[in-house]
Amino acid sequence: MFQNLSKSERQKGIKEYLSKDPFLSDKKLAELFNFSVQTIRLDRLEMGIPEMRKRIVQVAKNTPSTDKVKSLKKEEIIGELIDIELGKNGIAILKTTKDMAFNKTGIVRSHYIFSLADSLAISIIDTEVALTGIARLSYKKPVYAGQTLVAKARVARNRGNKYLVSVHVKTDQKEVFTGKLVIFSVNDKIKKEKT
Amino acid sequence: MFQNLSKSERQKGIKEYLSKDPFLSDKKLAELFNFSVQTIRLDRLEMGIPEMRKRIVQVAKNTPSTDKVKSLKKEEIIGELIDIELGKNGIAILKTTKDMAFNKTGIVRSHYIFSLADSLAISIIDTEVALTGIARLSYKKPVYAGQTLVAKARVARNRGNKYLVSVHVKTDQKEVFTGKLVIFSVNDKIKKEKT
DNA sequence: GCACCTATTATTAGCTACTAATAATTGTAA
DNA sequence: TTACAATTATTAGTAGCTAATAATAGGTGC
Numbered sequence: 001m002f003q004n005l006s007k008s009e010r011q012k013g014i015k016e017y018l019s020k021d022p023f024l025s026d027k028k029l030a031e032l033f034n035f036s037v038q039t040i041r042l043d044r045l046e047m048g049i050p051e052m053r054k055r056i057v058q059v060a061k062n063t064p065s066t067d068k069v070k071s072l073k074k075e076e077i078i079g080e081l082i083d084i085e086l087g088k089n090g091i092a093i094l095k096t097t098k099d100m101a102f103n104k105t106g107i108v109r110s111h112y113i114f115s116l117a118d119s120l121a122i123s124i125i126d127t128e129v130a131l132t133g134i135a136r137l138s139y140k141k142p143v144y145a146g147q148t149l150v151a152k153a154r155v156a157r158n159r160g161n162k163y164l165v166s167v168h169v170k171t172d173q174k175e176v177f178t179g180k181l182v183i184f185s186v187n188d189k190i191k192k193e194k195t
Numbered sequence: 196m197f198q199n200l201s202k203s204e205r206q207k208g209i210k211e212y213l214s215k216d217p218f219l220s221d222k223k224l225a226e227l228f229n230f231s232v233q234t235i236r237l238d239r240l241e242m243g244i245p246e247m248r249k250r251i252v253q254v255a256k257n258t259p260s261t262d263k264v265k266s267l268k269k270e271e272i273i274g275e276l277i278d279i280e281l282g283k284n285g286i287a288i289l290k291t292t293k294d295m296a297f298n299k300t301g302i303v304r305s306h307y308i309f310s311l312a313d314s315l316a317i318s319i320i321d322t323e324v325a326l327t328g329i330a331r332l333s334y335k336k337p338v339y340a341g342q343t344l345v346a347k348a349r350v351a352r353n354r355g356n357k358y359l360v361s362v363h364v365k366t367d368q369k370e371v372f373t374g375k376l377v378i379f380s381v382n383d384k385i386k387k388e389k390t
Numbered sequence: 391g392c393a394c395c396t397a398t399t400a401t402t403a404g405c406t407a408c409t410a411a412t413a414a415t416t417g418t419a420a
Numbered sequence: 421t422t423a424c425a426a427t428t429a430t431t432a433g434t435a436g437c438t439a440a441t442a443a444t445a446g447g448t449g450c
Contacts (some may be wrong), residue, residue: 016233020257021253023255035246053248053251056248056251056252056256057218059255060218060251060254060255061218061253087283090240102324104323105324105381107324109313109314109328110313110326110327110330111273111306111309111310111313113315114309114310114313114330115306115309115310116304117307118304118305118306119304119306128299129297129300129302131302131305131334131337132305132332133333133334134330134331134332134333134334135305135309135331135332135333135334136329136330136331137327137328137329137330137331137332138328138329138330139326139328139329142326147239160280160316186300
């Protein structure tokens, strides 16, 4: 595979290979780089790379990423605003993908649909800041990854800073979700009050 | 730890322990169950369970393993699962960050809180696939970026494949969100029906 | 030339966590 | 008492190491 590599080149190569495949033993690395097993070991020691078994344990203990919080990306949530009449209604579209769905079934996770509905509902309120207060959600049919969702929101009632918004989400003419959201328009004072 | 277990009890115990912690060596199992290493090995052979190193490799390579949480892989859960009793209750934590919030106010967008509640609720259902049907959400107080949310979910009722899960989310002892979610446990048939 | 140094390779002993095979021991039931 | 299962022990061999020591090759400086 390799020949006549300098020490630094070889060490760099080992690092690279191991980052791609931590399952390589010293013996296999020795064959790959055409150096003796002992040299490879020395390289590992110099670079502070643990032995294969420990590397595998590390991978095994990290794969089910224990404490990493997977957050939703903005683009994934909001979808695309198609049409909007502030204070009245709006339409948004979201193309669902595999990573929004359960691996096992391909069914899109419910909070993605809610996120679409919620952000659309907030968007159509004609105010600086809007917060969701109460919501009633109803999931009618499962949505499968790949399907495109069309969300329509409408302000059903408005008393003072309180808005009742109803959202209907469809895919292929079928209604898959409906929700009623009570949204409050808020000014900056609230922020101070509650902190 | 254990004493005077029958062969079948012991083998059952070994299976259980290894499903929870595949990193246990035969020696440690022998100490746990108070039997000799050779007996443990015979048990593994009879049950077709590979040695520790091979188990670790399996985990590392992400080969399908029956997890404690059935319906969701850990990465798929929003927030960090702290404690769970399948079919009963569970606790999850989410550290909120700026990119979960509105720039203007620093208030966390409501769908992040719902996502935490929803994925926790689904996690505690002891089934292969779980889907949200109906939900009633109530946002009590605004949450500010940086605050840590603690979500507690409890199965309030369970009739057949229909579960009523109540979720309470708090930060600094204050309740910021409550929700009642109706979740359905589903088998694979649904998938075929609706596609 | 020689001393010195680095890089590389070899060798040996010991470790963990096994497999595989064989054998001995214990207990219990026909 | 014999037969059998369950358990434990023993031995040889394996992979993939650590750790320590030693040998060898090649170059640099003087």
